[in-house]
Amino acid sequence: MAAAVTDRQDGPVALSLPAPRTPDPASAPALRWGILAPGGIAHAFASALRARTGQQLQAVGSRSLPRAEAFAREFGVRTAYGSYAAAVADPDVDVVYIASPHSEHQALALLAIEAGKPVLVEKAFTRNAAEASSVVDAARAAGVFAMEAMWTRFQPRIDVVRQCLEQGLLGEVHTVLADHGQRLHPGGPARLAQPELAGGALLDLGIYPVSFAHLVFGGFESVSATGQLTELGVDAQDAITVTATNGGLGLLGTTMLAKTPTTASISGTEARLELDGDFYSAGAAIRLVDTDGSELDRFEPRDRDHGLHFQAAEVARRVVAGELESPLMPLDETVAIMTALDQVRAQVGVRYPGE
Incomplete structure (x- = not known):
């Protein structure tokens, strides 16, 4: 109107x-993802990556190998592991997505960072600010990319909001x-x-x-x-x-x-x-x-679908560019x-x- x-x-x-400036997620460089904890949000994330991006599902890790294997069959993930450590250690995994309950975010993020893997951690990032600071400090010390998976921040519609604020x-x-x-x-x-x-x-x-x-x-x-x-x-x-x-x-x-x-x-x-x-x-x-x-x-x-593919594309672009965090979710x-x-x-x- x-x-x-x-x-x-x-x-x-x-x-x-203003019109959104968000790039097409399908245009982002393809990374090989390892997913930790194949629960509900991991299912949504994997579905979004398969449908709307060129990202690859390389590995899935769970404490239960049968659960990991069922997830791998459903989404065409190449390798299933019965432990988080094994999934993170997979040399073919380029980036790790943590989809566990909040209580495990800190430990799993530090596990990925110690392995030198960029990490996308579900929101809330950790249980508290002290745990969040420990993950951030570890990522910066290791020179590893880390980001909170506050997926709304990367939607085209939120870029419209952001521009409205920037332009006054x-x-x-x-x-x-x-x-x-x-x-x-x-x-x-x-x-x-x-x-x-x-x-x-x-x-x-x-x-x-x-x-x-x-x-x-x-x-x-x-x-x-x-x-x-x-x-x-x-x-x-x-x-x-x-x-x-x-x-x-x-x-x-x-x-x-x-x-x-x-x-x-x-x-x-x-x-x-x-x-x-x-x-x-x-x-x-x-x-x-x-x-x-x-x-x-x-x-x-x-x-109008779930929208998780936008954050995955943001991670891929930043990681390939050699950046350690995203300005959209610092x-x-x-x-x-x-x-x-x-x-x-x-x-x-x-x-x-x-x-």
Whole structure:
């Protein structure tokens, strides 16, 4: 639709959404991937790589060899291993994807880094900021690429959001609203209820609105939270307020007790962006809305599947270029986000065994 015209200090400006700059994932150089822990997210990742990229599935590692072999048959993976160490040590593996529960991320990432393998670690990156820092320090010391698999960051639609912020299209940004709620407890995946596996709503669901707000604001000055715990002591739901380093305010929420709208918005002095539910998904539309509430422009993604192929392509491009991290999900930002999640857990009263 045609964009409206609004008055700015430097004169009338037609507001419209920029086009995404994201390269076609199929054009990324092909790497040979080793996948650790063939669970649900690993299935989605492997499906995306086979359907939408030229990446190769070289190896899969699991504590259960039959489980690894079943995964290999399903996705045409060349070699199945009954241990993580064996998969990482495979000389034909170029890069490792870690899809285990959060409780194992640190150990498996360090295993891959010690083997000299670039690593993509599922979000949340680790259980806490201290573990995240240990992985980042090890990767930098070894000169090995590492990245958090916050897959939304690499979607074309989020590049539209990023450009709006870079161009100041919204004016001065004051407010971010975002929530993520799914009916996952009780009766959902067992790991979400288990403290020893770093369960709860925050690391699985809440990281999406927290990471989104951090992308928008560029950093948090403070984090405040309240929440509700399950009988085993993980967080069932959290209400989070963040203040940005520039004075903005974010109102964020997460729950695994109910399905919420799971929408997001960024409000500035000149306009706002509204991201439809589920706001993190590859197919959700983005609307540019004027201060009077009228829609100025809309971005409807053409790519509406899961979207995990974009992050794999980003890893491949950076690794082949000899880079050690991605500017779209920098390691220091990953640690900063984990620090914010630590603050939420401390205020809500969640502590994982062994921390």
